[in-house]
Amino acid sequence: MASTSRKRTGRGRGRGRGSGSSSLPPPPSTLPLIIEEFFIVVYEDPLVKKELPKKFADYLDGKEPAKVYLRAADCGPRLWTVEVLFDGQGRMYLDKGWEKFAIAHGVDFGWFVHFKYEGDDVLTVKVFDGTMCRRYYYSDDEDTDDESDDDVKPCIHPL
16 A cells, blocks of 8 residues: 655644634734623621722713613612712722622621623623622512612522
């Protein structure tokens, strides 16, 4: 059987190391800053206003909302309306309405609260307790408008 040899040019199948054009993304310094997810750690009274990361406040620069809508990641479609404060020095706080959300979700000292910005002033929230485990909630409340509710209707942790 005669052996045939093939000359490889580096342009066939596979990922060659040729000097052709690269499809790599641009270096991080040239990418736009997109802050979609962040967390806070509750070091002080869980029911008082909470400061959000400065980078997130900077990301919203020029389009600072008067309020945001918090949605627990696994607690139905309910949106919790929370007023937002900007202090004029680049800091952003969750204010009126945060207390109701925190009570309903049992937020306590040492807990992590993870936020994901969904756009349109909506933040999806996941809560992690002192064991660093995520708390899962459910709600039997079909009402998605908390504007008229003076009562705190808690989401229920199944464990």
